[in-house]
Amino acid sequence: MEAVHIQPCVLDAQCEALRTEVRAFIARELADVPASERAKNWTAVNPAFSRKLGERGWIGMTWPRRFGGSERSSLERYVVMEELLAAGAPVAAHWVADRQSGPLLMRYAPQLAERIVPGIVRGETYFCIGMSEPDSGSDLASIRTRGERTARGWVIHGTKLWTSFAQHCHYMIALVRTERAASGRQAGLSQFLIDLRAPGVQVRPIRNLMGDEDFNIVVLDGVELADECLIGEAGDGWSQVTAELSFERSGPERYLSNTQMVLEMLDAADAGNERQAVALGRIVADYAALRQMSLGVAGMLSRREDAALTAALVKDQGALVEQRIPELAHALFDGRRVAADSDFARVQAYATQASVSYSLRGGTREILRGIIARGLGLR
């Protein structure tokens, strides 16, 4: 069996100074946001807030200046992200673009990036992820959306499903089959930039368990694309998507989604109650371990190392902790001092319902464990 090596990171004085600045900004900007909204964490959309982050240089922080970025370190970026998540800031509008679409464009489609990435940095241009389809989620290589060459570029036919926040986004990066390759199902896939306002695109929100409309069905009915909308080389989509998933799976959002629930429990805890202290202490210890793992992956990604195994580990372990938090709230506090109309009860209701999706979105538990097992040499 192989070992997993995660290099610990130490946040320096510059990072801690930035943390103070971010906390002051959040205290000012989000003072009136109720606990029930903070519970939504990185799934709340607020373009005005995204633009304010952009004005401060807190989107695309590590990116080159020629794309509008600030060339700050990945650790400084991490500090901004964890402070936003800990406060339950409404960051969903720009989150995907900042986390994965911007880096993908700069790496594989620099000409498109020159035009589009500065808008991401300003907090004005939003992206969604077009991977899953009806009948294709875990088995992503089975997608049926197809791209055919035309005299002027490409035409796309197909349907994407569970596309988070597409109704608020300007662009999708879609994984599309462009060839039936003899060398296996993972060959012949390509990624395209799709303008969601283009003719032939229909975005229809789907209501989730909490009554919110976060994800969507996106129909691509003969969407015509110019040649430049192909990201990277035709047929290289699988390796590009695999690299993108490491960004998607490893960030602090994979263990800090339920922070508001932890804060509510800390507020409600009784002084001297050992059972509560031990249970809450364990969550804090888990946060500390996950933070080091997640920071370690941030370092690997900034060095362009293959982080697929460690990113899967962060997401799998993060989801376990995240899902334990609302269960703990029930076990420690139910039927005792929690009023039905309290912040605690509202946050608990949201966290209980939302948490079931944490081991689905971004890759299911079984799929992640398959990746981990393969990385460890066990299969």
Ligand SMILES: Cc1cc2nc3c(=O)[nH]c(=O)nc-3n(C[C@H](O)[C@H](O)[C@H](O)COP(=O)(O)OP(=O)(O)OC[C@H]3O[C@@H](n4cnc5c(N)ncnc54)[C@H](O)[C@@H]3O)c2cc1C
């Ligand atoms: C809140 C939320 C937001 C999402 N946002 C997006 C988005 O923005 N963009 C996007 O493209 N997708 C998005 N998704 C979709 C998500 O990526 C898929 O739901 C996920 O990959 C699982 O695919 P599926 O739903 O088709 O389930 P399936 O793949 O059908 O899996 C069903 C069950 O079977 C298990 N299973 C499947 N294959 C295997 C196997 N080989 N071995 C063992 N067990 C297996 C799975 O683990 C799971 O438990 C989102 C999902 C959620 C819940």
